[in-house]
Amino acid sequence: MTRDERAAGGCPPASFGGARRRAGIGALGAGPLEVDRAPTNAGAPGQSQDARGLPRAQESAGVSRDWQRRSTRRAPAIRIALPLAAAALALPAAPLAAASDDPPAWTRPRPPLRLIGPITYVGTRGLGAYLIRTSAGAILVDATMAQNVPAIERNIRSLGVRLSDVKLILVSHAHYDHVGGLERMRRDTGARVLAGRGDVAALRAGVPPGETNYGVRRFAPVARVAAVKDGERVTLGDVTLRAVATAGHTPGCTSWVIRVVDHGRPREVVFAGSMTVAGNRLINNRRYPSIVRDYRATFDRMERLRADVVLPMHPEAADVFARARSGTLVAPRLLGDMARAARGDLEQTLRGRTP
Ligand SMILES: [Zn+2]
Numbered sequence: 001m002t003r004d005e006r007a008a009g010g011c012p013p014a015s016f017g018g019a020r021r022r023a024g025i026g027a028l029g030a031g032p033l034e035v036d037r038a039p040t041n042a043g044a045p046g047q048s049q050d051a052r053g054l055p056r057a058q059e060s061a062g063v064s065r066d067w068q069r070r071s072t073r074r075a076p077a078i079r080i081a082l083p084l085a086a087a088a089l090a091l092p093a094a095p096l097a098a099a100s101d102d103p104p105a106w107t108r109p110r111p112p113l114r115l116i117g118p119i120t121y122v123g124t125r126g127l128g129a130y131l132i133r134t135s136a137g138a139i140l141v142d143a144t145m146a147q148n149v150p151a152i153e154r155n156i157r158s159l160g161v162r163l164s165d166v167k168l169i170l171v172s173h174a175h176y177d178h179v180g181g182l183e184r185m186r187r188d189t190g191a192r193v194l195a196g197r198g199d200v201a202a203l204r205a206g207v208p209p210g211e212t213n214y215g216v217r218r219f220a221p222v223a224r225v226a227a228v229k230d231g232e233r234v235t236l237g238d239v240t241l242r243a244v245a246t247a248g249h250t251p252g253c254t255s256w257v258i259r260v261v262d263h264g265r266p267r268e269v270v271f272a273g274s275m276t277v278a279g280n281r282l283i284n285n286r287r288y289p290s291i292v293r294d295y296r297a298t299f300d301r302m303e304r305l306r307a308d309v310v311l312p313m314h315p316e317a318a319d320v321f322a323r324a325r326s327g328t329l330v331a332p333r334l335l336g337d338m339a340r341a342a343r344g345d346l347e348q349t350l351r352g353r354t355p
Pocket of ligand 1: 173249274
């Protein structure tokens with residue numbers, strides 16, 4: 001990843017997960033799709049985001065114990081989000097980076113790649129999208145950029161999965177390279193969209209959270225998105241994922257953890273949120289003042305998180321394709337190494353040196 005790519009993308013490689021909690025499996029939901037709130041993660045670093053997060057009423061929209069209640073609460077949450085969106089739009093105009101600055105791999109299609117357990121890579125060469133097949137439909141992790149949606153949809157269908165079978169879309173974070181196609185994918189599939197609550201207002205507004213040195217890269221606002229909290233569990237059929245708040249790269253950056261069985265052995269798989277600085281303003285970031293504290297808390301979490309397999313949203317960050325080909329996806333030290341490298345980059349950046 002070159003510095004140009006960082007400047008253009010806002011979201012280069014290096015990713016991470018969150019605090020190590022009980023495995024995301026446990027009691028499987030009785031209903032086809034449900035969200036349970038996990039026990040309070042007292043004292044976990046990721047909770048620093050709570051104090052900085054969205055208004056309390058919006059928080060309540062994200063923690064309903066079932067979808068019916070969640071749906072009824074969505075309207076007031078949106079009303080509360082609007083002033084935040086308006087504030088974001090009123091920020092001093094920053095130059096829009098030209099789309100041509102984006103790495104070509106981000107929009108280069110590639111065929112699906114079976115990874116581990118029920119997980120198949122369906123993204124482009126440079127932007128991660130993962131399909132998880134369950135007994136009650138499929139879950140998509142990230143939709144990437146708008147122009148990638150047709151290719152990702154082709155990949156999904158080529159696996160014998162109808163778009164209408166995709167019941168849930170999980171979001172890593174609200175940067176255009178990961179959510180530019182989210183609204184279209186949401187409409188095409190009819191899936192529910194879940195994101196870390198610190199990014200929900202940004203998703204509804206189509207404006208990324210925080211301030212950067214590369215301007216504001218907007219994306220299509222997401223009409224319906226519900227918030228998840230740190231530790232929350234999401235179940236579809238026989239699959240449960242756990243949300244791990246890994247803020248810093250964005251306030252609501254979220255990693256998703258799933259336990260799969262591979263060759264008879266349980267493996268913790270982490271869809272790791274980005275950990276890079278990637279043009280984020282670290283000092284005097286008025287829209288995200290706790291950014292440095294959150295990054296550091298996330299590095300702490302990621303270094304402790306069990307991650308037998310790391311699946312980042314920029315696949316090269318963990319050499320996903322090469323590892324899949326060589327049968328070396330299981331790499332329990334990788335996430336910690338990535339977190340330590342990201343910490344080093346952040347601290348160097350803070351000291352005024354380029355990594
Ligand atoms: Zn990003």
